[in-house]
Amino acid sequence: MDYKQAMKSIDEQKFAPVYVAYGSESYLIEQFIRRLTDKMIEPEHLDFAVSKYDLNEVPVQNVIADAETLPFMVPRKLIIAGNAQFLTGSRDSGKVDHQLDRLTEYLGAPVDFTVLVFTVSVDKLDERKKLVKQLKEKKALVPCLPLTAEELQAWVRRQAKRESLELGDGVVDQLVLYTGGHLQSLAAEIEKISLNVGRGGTATPELIDSLVVRSTEQNVFILIEQVVQLRLDRAFALLEELLKQKEEPIKIVMLMARQFRIMLQVKELSKQSYSHQQIAGQLGLHPYAVKVAEGQARAYDVEKLSRIVSQLADLDFKMKSGGIDKVLGLELFLLGLAA
Incomplete structure (x- = not known):
């Protein structure tokens, strides 16, 4: 059953x-x-x-x-x-x-x-x-399997309703993105937000930004989303935040490379008419992560994605060999990506 x-x-x-x-x-x-x-x-x-x-x-x-x-x-x-x-x-x-x-x-x-x-x-x-x-x-x-993107969004709305929490425009997607779609994290964050704004209060995107705890992986995920949407000020603000938290630039590059490889794989599998659930099973990802990666990948063709993965590999080598300043290398890569 x-x-x-x-x-x-x-x-x-x-x-x-x-x-x-x-x-x-x-x-x-x-x-x-x-x-x-x-x-x-x-x-x-x-x-x-x-x-x-x-x-x-x-x-x-x-x-x-x-x-x-x-x-x-x-x-x-x-x-x-x-x-x-x-x-x-x-x-x-x-x-x-x-x-x-x-x-x-x-x-x-x-x-x-x-x-x-x-x-x-x-x-x-x-x-x-x-x-x-x-x-x-x-x-x-x-x-007890991960929910589809649509089921996840409906689940967030139901959970917020139980907590008497109103959700502002875009907050559902923002919450799912910031927590990686994991129900345990979502439930905890919704409860925390509800306690912060009180019963009947409204969660705004700004409040989510300030309250929801995000992993380095999620921050890199969001950073790439900002670049894809050409919101460079937000992308560089996130990068600065990561560096202030003493995150190693080489680790950030590694996570970027992972995300662009996922985008490339999702694009290839989507062409073969795989569903989000099937792609998630193939790649060992959450279905919502597949949905977001598919959306991000629309900004690039397969050749461009392959080239970006190769550029990140080159950047990783230069950073490790001292061929370029790590922070400068990251910043130049983001600028080139947006261009």
């Missing part, structure tokens, strides 16, 4: 005996477990009704034994078993001996007083495995 269906069933008090919440969007996995806990377990029963295991340390047969044990002083219990790597294509480290036949047997006749949740932080399970096929047949798989 998909994520929305699973959450709807939980809200209706319809609990499956086993779930596998998997995906790289850890915030959705956390929200899924929180909703399940809130709907299943009374607050006063939490200490006796909820158990957590790390499958890197505990064999799955021990988890099944707990699931089959009658609950103590509570009507039902919730068991959460993390790091279920045996459902993926990754190699078994051999640290823990998982007797997967016990899980297969349990799936055939699960008890009615336990809900068992497996979690694993991968976007794809190994569907060649008999166990994964069995879980799929039981409709136990709940993908």
Whole structure:
């Protein structure tokens, strides 16, 4: 079942005996477990009704034994078993001996007083495995994958509404861009902004600039966006800000090269009619990052992008060999890019 269906069933008090919440969007996995806990377990029963295991340390047969044990002083219990790597294509480290036949047997006749949740932080399970096929047949798989660009924008608006926060023009895209589209960061920043402006207040682009914490990678991402839009004053202000923060110019060049390579790859894959989700999967990126890179790449043809990547490689060599002042080299590159 998909994520929305699973959450709807939980809200209706319809609990499956086993779930596998998997995906790289850890915030959705956390929200899924929180909703399940809130709907299943009374607050006063939490200490006796909820158990957590790390499958890197505990064999799955021990988890099944707990699931089959009658609950103590509570009507039902919730068991959460993390790091279920045996459902993926990754190699078994051999640290823990998982007797997967016990899980297969349990799936055939699960008890009615336990809900068992497996979690694993991968976007794809190994569907060649008999166990994964069995879980799929039981409709136990709940993908917690990165949202599409459109879903992400809608999610930001819903989250802001919950916080009674008004969003000014362009703020939704700005928030997503500044946080890299990660839900955990978005939720934290929206809450922080709401506390700053108060209930019913409005978040403006200027406020986002001053409040939202950005990584060096995100700042470089934004810097390139300013250059593409020919907003050179903003681009140089961002560069100055990065240098004041003692960021190494060579690191900035490396991140620029990475972004332009992404733009080149996205442009090539888009020509082959790949969707944003497919490109994100191919390149290991967030779908929103693909959307932005695609927009940035429209300003250049493939030949120009290839030339820029080559120029950045040359600049990197000159910086490391002392052939050019690092800051001057960066500034000249940005001016040449805008020209």
